[in-house]
Amino acid sequence: MKTHTLLMPLDMHLHLRDGVMLENIAPLSAYSFSGALVMPNLVPPVTSLEDIKAYKERIVAAVPNDYFEPYMTLFYKNYDKAFLESVAGHITAIKLYPAGITTNSEGGVSSFNVEEMRPTLEMMSLLGIPLCVHGETDGFVMDREAEFMSIYELLAKNFPKLKIIMEHITTKAAVDMLDKYENLYATVTVHHLIITLDDVAGGMLKPHLFCKPIAKRPEDREALLKVALEAHPKVMFGSDSAPHPQHKKESCGCAAGVFTAPIALQLLCDVFDKHDKLENLQAFVSDNAQNIYGICAEFKEVVLEKRPFVVPESYSGVVPMYAGETINWAIESVE
């Protein structure tokens, strides 16, 4: 039987939430991933050193049986030098949300005034703290990411020493930016390598495939696939796995987020295998991220096997992508 081994897989964009949800889902990521960049959009968001330390402790406490490194992030606001110096050793990145653009982002940035942001972003450049960005405007849903490209350009030009990560990119427009600015990087989810808006709303409406940014057009998916499959050195895997309780997905106003954490590596093997590019998956799920962030992941070896695997209908009340369906790869062992 065909197998594939991945070393130190990293999920560079993960929502672990808090409380009971954290306790239920963190072990699923900790089982198969060596570490993950943990998003700070809690209620209230992670904005102080105490928040960071306490959240990290809660995450570690939630995964007692596995070694798993939570790479912590701070919720972007304009911060002063002393504060940034004090947190620099405790975070891997700062995450910027435009205000109100997605789940729990109300306290985000409402206008991209470079001069107002300059002190914070220059200090981040100096301290070597990358800026992760949810890049969407409040425009028409299919245009939001493409419209945000001018803001990425503004930031990339004004802060050439700042590493800027375009998070969960979904468009050809974003892919095209990668080679235009040296300091722009990107994460790509596994679901955006697989689905387009057709899968969300082309047949029946599928709430469990609804996320922000919304899946786009076939030509956008092709552009994402191309850089993922070739393991473009500026592109990393980030699941954007975002759990919501089933009742918040299947109702008259469905929350945004696809839950993929427990099946992400299996799906990635399938995508890369189908395109005969399995040899590039290691760079996409780990090596590129270690290079970009300058991190050294703890050892973990995951062996995947090409055999039918039925995805559970739910993980503690959270419905995953492909719930109840059979996918082509399974995790065989983790060491």
Next chain:
Amino acid sequence: MKTHTLLMPLDMHLHLRDGVMLENIAPLSAYSFSGALVMPNLVPPVTSLEDIKAYKERIVAAVPNDYFEPYMTLFYKNYDKAFLESVAGHITAIKLYPAGITTNSEGGVSSFNVEEMRPTLEMMSLLGIPLCVHGETDGFVMDREAEFMSIYELLAKNFPKLKIIMEHITTKAAVDMLDKYENLYATVTVHHLIITLDDVAGGMLKPHLFCKPIAKRPEDREALLKVALEAHPKVMFGSDSAPHPQHKKESCGCAAGVFTAPIALQLLCDVFDKHDKLENLQAFVSDNAQNIYGICAEFKEVVLEKRPFVVPESYSGVVPMYAGETINWAIESVE
């Protein structure tokens, strides 16, 4: 208080379903509309004279307290001359569905071969039976209607005496066709005058606003609004009101259809009033349809009043558009 009177309002695209659903919802349309063109996509579809007669009887039996004319349609297949002559006096139009394109359309047309369709469409031209078309390809969801324009052109050119109604148009591309071919007409829903894809999937995902064709871009809505507000003589109101039980809308695979029948006239008054075009609403909701179809609607006078109206959460288990929300116009009286 501001009022507006509509005479003989007609809904030229309505799904009444069958059985208990028919009994529950037909009275809602019959209350405020003088008549409606009733879609034939039952299971199995309406394809014989017996089907037409029996379905019409069931509709009439479902609305004992109101005068309401169900303008019957036949499900398009290639039919012979004798059959078409036998049904011509019992139907107002024949409705064509591309196979599998929407609810209960599996028996529709799978390839648009003009020569195969010629005998049927020429006989329809001779008999003066209009062809109503659900105009979508099976392409990417945002492109399906625009891609179908070449098929409309093919039909319009090959059958110049056939009245072809582009049903529930949602794009500028379809609007642009109206003045290009003399024999092309269109219906427009009220929800496509109000919403874009942003309302369906731009914030939370809204299953009760999910329909086929899906709501498109802002510039598409503007094009629809323009021809509706000016009551373009080739454009008629057709609600495409499509009831589904609540559990089929709020689940992990939501059925397509917006239920607007009981609030359609109120919403139309609001849209036309906001644009200071109330004087054109009569043509859009009745006169144009009577001219295009050559029908003479039975007298009904509906007086609407500009006052807050709270839309019910549900009508017999069917959740309407704007459920629980307040809209700006209400029906004051019907005579």
